[in-house]
Amino acid sequence: MEWQELRWNMSLESSPVIVQIGESTHGRVKEENFVLPDLWCIHLYAYEAEVEVDGQLLPIRPGYVGVTPPGSAMFYHFFGRSPHYYAHFSMASVGPIYRVPAMLDLRENFQPMVDSFREAVRFWPINRIRSGVRLWDLLWQMADVSTSEAPPTETPAVIQRALTYIDSHLHEPLNIQRLAEDQNISHNHFTRLFKAAQGCTPLEYIQHRRVAQAKHLLTYSPLPIKAVAASIGITDTQIFNKFVRHYLGRSPRKLREEESAKIGLLE
Structure with missing residues (x-):
């Protein structure tokens, strides 16, 4: 499978519940491993690296956004200082299922999404509902690239x-x-x-x-x-x-x- 084809099933019928959100920098060591047993994670990348998710090697480039489902092991290979925005969140499993890309090149949409994500970070300490709505919209935008695909299941x-x-x-x-x-x-x-x-x-x-x-x-x-x-x-x-x-x-x-x-x- 090509990495561009790797996608996750995600329900988007209700707003995500954010557990942690912010800006972070890695790269002090060349390799790091992460597992979030019960949470999704999303990263907006401003660096070049590689990450292996469930045995699939994904490239990371400035302007990419990546999503990883709960329980997936992430093995990062850093090439240097690696700043990014991130959020860890839960999603209710209700309603239709959408296909969200594991890694996506946002290109000209990257900066507008970063600006929206910064609002989610700013709102989180004072209004977590508004913060979740900002992230929710970003996830919908990622799913929109797959609108030509029919959802795998249609719920009455x-x-x-x-x-x-x-x-x-x-x-x-x-x-x-x-x-x-x-x-x-x-x-x-x-x-x-x-x-x-x-x-x-x-x-x-x-x-x-x-x-x-x-x-x-x-x-x-x-x-x-x-x-x-x-x-x-x-x-x-x-x-x-x-x-x-x-x-x-x-x-x-x-x-x-x-x-x-x-x-x-x-x-």
Whole structure:
């Protein structure tokens, strides 16, 4: 596969949640390795180097932008001082999937994107929603180069609406029958459509999203454990402890300590 053909599947139906964003300089050592277990990353490059991502060697040139999905090992080979802008962020897995290039030469669009990215950096300490919207727009611009390609999967509108509702109401009781009625279809038909689009039942999806939300907040937010539990609809901390142990294999406190330590891998 040519490096220009390497692309990632990304849902762009909701704004990214930025965990870290800023400007950094590498190159003090010739090689560095990075892995972000649960986060996407994007880099706007102002230097020349190479990076190996999942076994694929990608060139880096001034004016390039690169995107890497969660869990991908990045092996950088620097040729000297290497300044860049970067962001580490999470994306909700809902809605249609778009193909985002792993590495893209922005050419004349590089400076306008850098200017927009600088606004995202400036907003982040004071208004993280506005910061996320700036990054969101940049990701959409990257996806636009692939608009001639049909998305690999088309999610029915009724399921897209249900996914959006689920993700914004994880803190509340969610009833599958009610979700189906809201879309004016039967429970069985809704379940069949949902499983065909998502590969799991609605209940499995809700549980998956609650587990992901709990892990994300325990790792990246300072919220008290009780508040994290409430964010996924669990008001009893003992039940939340059992929930986290069952799905994530550790107590909430232990998970927070171990996962937060991994942030040391961030730039």
